[in-house]
Amino acid sequence: MQGDELIRRDLAALWHPCTQMHDHETVPLVPVARGEGAWLVGHDGRRYLDAISSWWTNLFGHAHPRIAAAIAAQAHALEQVIFAGFTHEPAVQLAERLLALAPPGLARVFYADNGSAAVEVALKMSFHYWSNRGEPARTRFIALTGGYHGETLGALAVGDTGLYRDAYAPLLMQRLLAPSPDAYDAQPGEDAEQTALCRLQDLRALLERHAHEVCAVIVEPLVQCAGGMRMHHPRYLTGLRALCDAYRVHLIADEIAVGFGRTGTLFACEQAPSAHPGGPTGITPDFLCLSKGITGGFLPFAAVLATADVYAAFYAEYNAGKAFLHSHSYTGNPLACRAALATLDLFGEQPVLEHNRTLAARLAARLAPLREHPHVADVRQTGLIAAVELVADKTSRTPFPAHERRGLRARLDALSRGVALRPLGDVIYAMPPYCTTPDEIDLIAGAIAHGIEAACR
Ligand SMILES: *Cc1c(COP(=O)(O)O)cnc(C)c1O
Numbered sequence: 001m002q003g004d005e006l007i008r009r010d011l012a013a014l015w016h017p018c019t020q021m022h023d024h025e026t027v028p029l030v031p032v033a034r035g036e037g038a039w040l041v042g043h044d045g046r047r048y049l050d051a052i053s054s055w056w057t058n059l060f061g062h063a064h065p066r067i068a069a070a071i072a073a074q075a076h077a078l079e080q081v082i083f084a085g086f087t088h089e090p091a092v093q094l095a096e097r098l099l100a101l102a103p104p105g106l107a108r109v110f111y112a113d114n115g116s117a118a119v120e121v122a123l124k125m126s127f128h129y130w131s132n133r134g135e136p137a138r139t140r141f142i143a144l145t146g147g148y149h150g151e152t153l154g155a156l157a158v159g160d161t162g163l164y165r166d167a168y169a170p171l172l173m174q175r176l177l178a179p180s181p182d183a184y185d186a187q188p189g190e191d192a193e194q195t196a197l198c199r200l201q202d203l204r205a206l207l208e209r210h211a212h213e214v215c216a217v218i219v220e221p222l223v224q225c226a227g228g229m230r231m232h233h234p235r236y237l238t239g240l241r242a243l244c245d246a247y248r249v250h251l252i253a254d255e256i257a258v259g260f261g262r263t264g265t266l267f268a269c270e271q272a273p274s275a276h277p278g279g280p281t282g283i284t285p286d287f288l289c290l291s292k293g294i295t296g297g298f299l300p301f302a303a304v305l306a307t308a309d310v311y312a313a314f315y316a317e318y319n320a321g322k323a324f325l326h327s328h329s330y331t332g333n334p335l336a337c338r339a340a341l342a343t344l345d346l347f348g349e350q351p352v353l354e355h356n357r358t359l360a361a362r363l364a365a366r367l368a369p370l371r372e373h374p375h376v377a378d379v380r381q382t383g384l385i386a387a388v389e390l391v392a393d394k395t396s397r398t399p400f401p402a403h404e405r406r407g408l409r410a411r412l413d414a415l416s417r418g419v420a421l422r423p424l425g426d427v428i429y430a431m432p433p434y435c436t437t438p439d440e441i442d443l444i445a446g447a448i449a450h451g452i453e454a455a456c457r
Pocket of ligand 1: 116257
């Protein structure tokens, strides 16, 4: 099919996510014929560097031959099987490997098939844990301002990104909100660490009043991604773990976006500094939610890792009625498990984290000059997530009026230069695949700089 025909038929039959379809009267829809490494290839042969890893899912490049072959081989052996009462090798191997790689203390793996579903699983499991333990009055969750955990109703309820949430607010359970440790909100003269410590005091005050009715605190460790790539100091995680222990509530780490090497470590939780001098770094959440990059960007899949204590609260005689109740038809899909295993193989065979550090340093160096731009309020980065925040007024950090859609203008300009971006409002960010070359990093940074010029004209 020709690109033009594909677009015409798409717009006659389809409804796309996160899109006001009316926009496509003016904003071009990009028909993609194939992917090669970090590149998307259009029907007309035009190439676009996938600087956002196709919504943060792709790790090692598109159509990676190793992952593709693993899926194909599995498809010829066992494509899917009911996961209640039956099991299979890819599911078992993957669970064992995830537990070996994850923070110590996580002991069980529950599969789901997308990120929002993983969050639903963690929320339900936490609530049900307390109920099984004789504390059914715990029905609430604490979430952070600016957080995002997906778009099913439970996941939306613990989110705080107005854009996605407001329209459905009447349908959602009432979460408690603690202020985000976002370093962008630092008071004058305060550094990111001090901001984090202040926000821990706020959280302590909230727990002091509400812990008895709270199941868990849910957090995106290090980077609140969909909320605008807002970043915080890792000390927050150390303090958060301590507060959850002190007030006896669960900690849910949503590493759906930041997991699998994005932030410089395999999991972001590993970067929490030790609470005691000389102690081990890293924290272990009670629940760790993983998705997006878990299959290298090939198939929808998710896993929730939980502690032995959580698991034990559900383990009882059938008639005790304590079993966890959450099932998806495609739970533990063998193709997805194989894709995830092949992805972990790639982590095992290459110095991925070291390589990413080199790429991250290059990206940081190339974006640094943008700090001088009169409409750039902030250039920030954690690992291979870099963001540039545009504002109307640099001193007061007053945003541009939303209807001016500066971010969209930057995106269209970058697209014309062969770089695919997807700004979050006026936050232009790069989250490239790990196979990106240093020259391609320069291309991305150049397209962001040009895009910002175009957006601010
Ligand atoms: C993307 C995302 C989700 C939701 O995952 P989906 O697969 O899109 O449902 C949840 N939490 C975070 C932090 C995410 O970035």
